[in-house]
Each structure stands twice: as structure tokens, then as C-alpha cells.
């Protein structure tokens with residue numbers, strides 16, 4: 001197991017669309033287990049490949065009873081709305097209130113390349129959406145109005161200098 005360094009805003013890889021995962025081999029399985037370890041060590045509930053500096057469409061999550069690996073993720077259906085705090089390991093977990101759909105259906109491949117669909121509600125749906133966004137080069141702060149976005153970035157920078 002290897003703990004990876006978490007890539008932080010404003011690294012370019014975080015705002016680039018990831019490349020598709022094409023090879024489902026032992027290396028990918030290992031990468032995913034390292035990503036889980038890194039996520040747990042950082043006390044996160046999801047981690048996408050761009051967050052460890054890899055421009056790949058891949059994420060892992062363990063949130064609200066849903067633990068999965070998603071390669072080439074897509075959100076195929078959303079329903080309703082929820083509003084609540086959200087944060088990101090790449091933005092120092094500085095929270096901001098954000099509206100998202102209440103439920104989301106994810107379509108992705110597992111570490112062996114098998115396609116699956118999974119529906120989630122509430123917090124886990126939020127994780128599906130947040131992590132799929134990462135694979136598309138979108139950060140949660142990109143959904144915020146400009147002033148609130150700048151506030152989160154300022155707070156993150158301030159906390160970073162204290163670390």
C-alpha cells in the first residue's frame with residue numbers, strides 16, 4: 001500500500017477532463033487500493049484520480065454504505081434537489097453550501113471493466129456527482145457564485161499557510 005500525495009487547487013490536472021480508463025489490469029486494481037488508503041488516511045469519502053495527479057476518469061468512494069470503484073463514470077439520471085455543505089480534499093475540506101440533485105444514478109465500470117449502474121440518494125448521491133465532476137475537470141467550487149467561490153479559495157489559502 002502506498003499513500004499518495006493529494007493534489008490541491010489550483011493544480012492544472014484538477015481542471016482538465018480525465019482520459020478514459022482503457023486497461024483493466026492488476027496495476028489498476030493496485031492503484032484503486034492505494035486510492036482507498038489515501039482517501040481513508042485523509043478522512044475523505046471519495047477520491048478521484050486527478051486528486052492524486054493522474055488525468056484519468058476514475059474514482060473510489062466509501063460513503064453512506066456505498067463503497068465502490070468507478071472507471072469512466074457517467075451520471076445518467078438525476079432527481080430532486082438537496083442543499084447542504086460540501087467540501088473537497090483538494091480544497092482543504094473548506095466547506096461551502098451547495099445545491100445538488102437529491103438522487104443520482106451512476107453508470108461506470110468496476111476495476112475489472114464490468115459496467116454497472118448504481119442509484120444513490122442524499123450524501124452518497126452528492127459523492128457520485130462530486131467525484132464524477134472531478135473526472136470531468138470540475139471542482140465543487142466551480143458550481144458556486146463568484147464571490148462565494150473566492151471566499152472558499154481565500155480560506156483554503158489561509159489555512160494552508162498555517163499547516
Ligand SMILES: [Zn+2]
Pocket residue numbers: 087088089090130134
Ligand atoms: Zn473533491
